[in-house]
Amino acid sequence: MIKQCLSQRPELRIIITSATIEPGIFVDFFKSSCSSPPVYRVSGKTFPVEIEYGSENPSEEGDYIDRAVKKAQNVHLKENDKEGGILVFLTSGLETEKAVQKFEQLGEKNVVVLQHHGRLPPHEQKKVFQDVPPGVRKIVFATNVVETSVTIPGMKFVIDSGMAKIAIYDHKKNKQVLKVMQISQSSANQRKGRAGRTSPGKCFRLYSESFYK
Secondary structure, three states: OHHHHHHHOOOOOOOOOOOOOOHHHHHHHHOOOOOOOOOOOOOOOOOOEEEEEOOOOOOOOOHHHHHHHHHHHHHHHHOOOOOOEEEEEOOOHHHHHHHHHHHHOOOOOOEEEEEEOOOOOHHHHHHHHOOOOOOOEEEEEEOHHHOOOOOOOOEEEEEEOOEEEEEEEEOOOOEEEEEEEEOOHHHHHHHHHHHHOOOOEEEEEOOOHHHHO
């Protein structure tokens, strides 16, 4: 439809922006016999992120929740930067709520444990953006809503479960459904980038390097 409009209204200007799309697809689609759409790349400032891989691969059985909570505790106790926030990726609000409960039962000190997902009330979502007292670490269990659209300040450590709830087409039901699945390499890179937004960080992937590749 947009391409048809351009043929009738050549004075129109269309701008397509994204952090992840492959521009060649759109260039080939919109180019004409006499011109090709320009591509501009704007690189923001990023910081190095160290990656640590796990020995197991993610599965749909749900064991990744316990492993993510255990890893969050391990990072909290062993990392020298005691104020660097920890962002943990899970698949749903139900999982983030369960993870918060599990972590709070560990009884760790000097932490504020929160969750963030699209169905939280606005006043609850705002909590992850609030400052914590000096010497206190913020730990946020979140869904993939924070992969690209939300930047939570102070996050220096990312724990990637390797799983997400993804919309797919179910041929039997003849409709789109949400299913817990292993994430793509692109999503893994987006998650890693959450640790390097404002300072150098670390990304702990709960899966092997061979799974990522």
